[in-house]
Amino acid sequence: MATETATPAYRTATAFILIAVAAGLGPLLLFAITQGGRIGLDAYVWRVLSFTLLQASLSTVISVALALPTARALVRHRSRARPILLSILAVPQSLPAIVVVLMLVTLFGASGLMGGLLNLYGLAGILLAHVYFNMPLALRVFTQTLQGIPPENRRLAAQLGLHGWSLWRMVEWPALRPVIPRIAALIFLLCAGSFVVVLTLGGPAATTLEVAIYQSLRMDFDVARALTLSLLQVTLCAVLVALAGRSAWTEQLPRRRMDGDTYEAPGRAERIFNALCILMAALLVGGPLLALLVEGIRHISPGLLMLQALMTSTAIAALSTTLALALAWPIAWRQRRARGLTTVTPLLGLIVPPAVLAMGWFILVRGLDGGALLAAVLIVILNGLMALPFAVNIVAPAVASWSERQERLCAQLGLSGWPRFRIAEFPALRGPLAQAGLYAFSLSLGDLSAVTLLGSQGLVTLPSLLHAQMGHYRSDDAMGTGLLLAILCLGLGALANSKRLAS
Amino acid sequence: MKKLLATFACLAALAAPAAAQTTLTIYTYESFVSEWGPGPAIKANFEKVCACTVEWVAVTDGVAMLNRLKIEGTATKADIVLGLDTNITEEARELKLFAPHGADTSKLKVPGGWSDADFLPYDYGHFAVVYDTEKMPVPPKSLDELVNGDPAQKIILEDPRSSTPGLGFLLWMKAVYGDKTADAWKKLKPRILTTTPGWSEAYGLFTKGEAPMVFSYVTSPAYHIEADKTERYQAASFTEGHYLQIEVAGAIAASPELDLARSFLAFMLTPGFQDTIPTTNWMIPAAETAAPLPAAFGRLVTPSKTLLFTPTEVNTNRRAWIDEWLNAVGN
Numbered sequence: 001m002a003t004e005t006a007t008p009a010y011r012t013a014t015a016f017i018l019i020a021v022a023a024g025l026g027p028l029l030l031f032a033i034t035q036g037g038r039i040g041l042d043a044y045v046w047r048v049l050s051f052t053l054l055q056a057s058l059s060t061v062i063s064v065a066l067a068l069p070t071a072r073a074l075v076r077h078r079s080r081a082r083p084i085l086l087s088i089l090a091v092p093q094s095l096p097a098i099v100v101v102l103m104l105v106t107l108f109g110a111s112g113l114m115g116g117l118l119n120l121y122g123l124a125g126i127l128l129a130h131v132y133f134n135m136p137l138a139l140r141v142f143t144q145t146l147q148g149i150p151p152e153n154r155r156l157a158a159q160l161g162l163h164g165w166s167l168w169r170m171v172e173w174p175a176l177r178p179v180i181p182r183i184a185a186l187i188f189l190l191c192a193g194s195f196v197v198v199l200t201l202g203g204p205a206a207t208t209l210e211v212a213i214y215q216s217l218r219m220d221f222d223v224a225r226a227l228t229l230s231l232l233q234v235t236l237c238a239v240l241v242a243l244a245g246r247s248a249w250t251e252q253l254p255r256r257r258m259d260g261d262t263y264e265a266p267g268r269a270e271r272i273f274n275a276l277c278i279l280m281a282a283l284l285v286g287g288p289l290l291a292l293l294v295e296g297i298r299h300i301s302p303g304l305l306m307l308q309a310l311m312t313s314t315a316i317a318a319l320s321t322t323l324a325l326a327l328a329w330p331i332a333w334r335q336r337r338a339r340g341l342t343t344v345t346p347l348l349g350l351i352v353p354p355a356v357l358a359m360g361w362f363i364l365v366r367g368l369d370g371g372a373l374l375a376a377v378l379i380v381i382l383n384g385l386m387a388l389p390f391a392v393n394i395v396a397p398a399v400a401s402w403s404e405r406q407e408r409l410c411a412q413l414g415l416s417g418w419p420r421f422r423i424a425e426f427p428a429l430r431g432p433l434a435q436a437g438l439y440a441f442s443l444s445l446g447d448l449s450a451v452t453l454l455g456s457q458g459l460v461t462l463p464s465l466l467h468a469q470m471g472h473y474r475s476d477d478a479m480g481t482g483l484l485l486a487i488l489c490l491g492l493g494a495l496a497n498s499k500r501l502a503s
Numbered sequence: 504m505k506k507l508l509a510t511f512a513c514l515a516a517l518a519a520p521a522a523a524q525t526t527l528t529i530y531t532y533e534s535f536v537s538e539w540g541p542g543p544a545i546k547a548n549f550e551k552v553c554a555c556t557v558e559w560v561a562v563t564d565g566v567a568m569l570n571r572l573k574i575e576g577t578a579t580k581a582d583i584v585l586g587l588d589t590n591i592t593e594e595a596r597e598l599k600l601f602a603p604h605g606a607d608t609s610k611l612k613v614p615g616g617w618s619d620a621d622f623l624p625y626d627y628g629h630f631a632v633v634y635d636t637e638k639m640p641v642p643p644k645s646l647d648e649l650v651n652g653d654p655a656q657k658i659i660l661e662d663p664r665s666s667t668p669g670l671g672f673l674l675w676m677k678a679v680y681g682d683k684t685a686d687a688w689k690k691l692k693p694r695i696l697t698t699t700p701g702w703s704e705a706y707g708l709f710t711k712g713e714a715p716m717v718f719s720y721v722t723s724p725a726y727h728i729e730a731d732k733t734e735r736y737q738a739a740s741f742t743e744g745h746y747l748q749i750e751v752a753g754a755i756a757a758s759p760e761l762d763l764a765r766s767f768l769a770f771m772l773t774p775g776f777q778d779t780i781p782t783t784n785w786m787i788p789a790a791e792t793a794a795p796l797p798a799a800f801g802r803l804v805t806p807s808k809t810l811l812f813t814p815t816e817v818n819t820n821r822r823a824w825i826d827e828w829l830n831a832v833g834n
Contacts, residue, residue: 204829219567
């Protein structure tokens with residue numbers, strides 16, 4: 001029903017999210033009150049905050065600084081390798097964090113192929129992993145931006161004989177400049193909230209807010225400190241989201257085909273520089289991937305445990321995808337009419353640190369004899385909430401544009417409720433729905449954080465199996481599990497990005 | 504809908520409990536129940552005499568177990584908690600979850616004797632820095648040499664917030680350096696390759712060759728001598744003395760199987776349990792074994808002095824000392 005009042009489905013979805021968040025925060029607040037303790041900013045909290053900001057800043061600066069010249073190099077040269085390179089660059093975004101950590105350990109661990117080059121455990125390792133994820137992200141956005149420079153401008157620049165530095169200063173930089181703050185803010189946000197990378201590669205000297213929250217709950221059981229850290233994390237996220245603006249999440253970049261001929265051919269020095277940039281990007285992304293592929297193929301052995309983990313992971317991912325879509329659908333419809341709370345609720349599962357939600361739920365249900373099944377249900381809910389903002393962001397614009405074009409027509413035809421969904425809405429919106437679903441599925445399949453936070457003995461998912469194999473240095477088995485997980489997530493990612501769904 | 508039901512059925516099948524008999528649930532640390540640890544043999548030996556099923560629940564390490572008890576409170580599923588040490592027994596006692604063990608302690612052979620009515624020891628050992636002689640021909644001769652040594656020669660430590668060896672190292676530092684511990688941590692920091700959540704990860708990393716030193720036990724080389732027939736890994740003897748760990752177990756008072764739990768604690772001091780300790784947990788048994796200790800145990804470092812805080816001292820200061828460590832090793 002397209003009325004101005006909230007639909008029952010929307011009210012149910014909102015209530016579900018609010019109850020889930022309250023069920024996480026409530027028990028912890030109670031514990032903090034009874035346990036006592038100091039909500040306050042002591043030296044440790046400051047240290048964690050400053051390390052969070054330091055590593056996120058460095059990750060952002062390095063990612064952007066590497067991406068800028070590489071994007072330029074990619075656009076300047078017409079090559080058959082470019083589409084291949086661009087599709088390789090899309091890979092890191094689909095990979096689970098734990099798989100990336102495995103790849104880096106394989107290459108840069110003391111007994112790895114490039115061992116001794118750097119100490120992976122600490123700031124260096126964290127930066128490497130974050131750059132691996134985010135440099136390609138920045139690079140793809142910058143490449144699209146440069147490709148979107150109107151041909152007239154480029155033709156004019158060519159007529160004026162602009163090249164090299166002056167071309168950069170007069171044409172390319174002005175196009176990139178407005179994009180940089182947004183992409184930088186997005187990368188900063190992703191790195192500031194990074195959990196799995198910091199948990200596995202960090203240590204007491206290299207801890208971010210997100211991991212410190214987990215540690216103060218799981219290791220010290222210092223609820224007051226965990227709440228202090230959470231408050232900081234929420235504030236930091238809120239500030240960044242406000243700075244980045246919602247546009248950073250939904251931004252549609254100009255997709256224009258470029259005709260590379262309008263550029264003057266680059267000189268010899270620039271050609272060498274560009275080749276180096278492209279080589280660096282290809283090695284950064286392709287190297288670890290190749291290492292995983294080569295090692296993984298040799299060691300992939302589908303044992304019973306792996307099969308069980310695959311089944312558990314698939315079941316959890318299927319259910320959390322269903323949950324994310326069921327929540328996203330009414331919220332997306334509501335968003336075309338209302339703003340305010342409607343835009344905040346889907347973000348709650350992302351803003352409130354998952355460790356806090358998980359611990360609260362854990363305390364709440366500790367008396368129940370649920371075992372692995374109960375843990376699985378909680379993981380489904382947490383994964384569903386984590387995927388929700390992304391699902392809403394994919395579905396809501398499609399719903400809005402459908403509503404503009406078709407809603408009045410439906411009303412004239414007297415179509416409403418189920419028939420309208422079946423005849424008009426679903427056929428038009430199944431593309432975005434499938435895209436959101438695939439995204440949620442892949443996110444849940446590769447997620448280690450929820451199972452780390454809520455897992456119980458006997459509940460083995462693919463990422464938790466991989467983590468256990470890595471923790472006990474059964475690196476051969478880990479490579480096999482890692483490869484399987486990588487292939488699944490890359491397949492889902494490719495499916496979600498395929499042209500048929502996007503159109 | 505059918506698919507949804509099928510998925511639920513899958514989940515249920517994966518999580519189905521297997522218990523029909525009385526089950527004794529024991530929380531312990533990971534390495535205790537690994538395939539090469541004492542867990543499997545002890546389970547088999549006790550099940551022969553108890554008409555029950557022993558279910559091990561593995562937690563990262565000893566301190567993590569204490570934290571789990573704090574969260575679970577009286578709702579805990581554990582009947583027995585095995586793998587705490589004397590550094591955290593006082594804090595564990597304050598949870599008011601444990602019942603007196605009621606066992607005869609006269610046969611215990613732990614350094615300093617035993618008088619705790621709630622917790623019962625099952626083994627003990629001195630901590631030590633274990634080093635790889637192939638990568639490090641000259642080991643540090645004291646804690647001070649370790650702290651001030653070449654930063655290129657790394658050590659792998661355990662996190663004192665989750666691991667009992669980790670806490671043991673922190674207390675060793677405190678026992679030697681007192682008020683100057685924070686400075687000593689700062690000096691040691693460049694030598695630390697990484698700090699792992701539990702002992703298993705640290706020792707795995709060490710034997711994989713990631714660092715020439717690891718924090719472990721005086722008894723660890725016995726494993727390599729007996730099982731691998733190699734003298735490559737040795738424990739460094741420190742002039743300041745070595746910190747002692749006495750590992751204990753306790754029964755949960757609210758357990759419906761309290762009598763069974765108590766009989767397990769009594770069984771813990773018999774050869775059915777103690778015999779497995781030297782060559783699977785690689786520690787010194789706390790009571791009589793049927794056979795004498797393996798020969799390798801005679802070739803181990805004998806600490807010149809034993810360092811040990813009382814449980815009350817640790818309980819009063821643990822949080823402050825951990826904060827001191829966090830701030831010293833933080834950036």
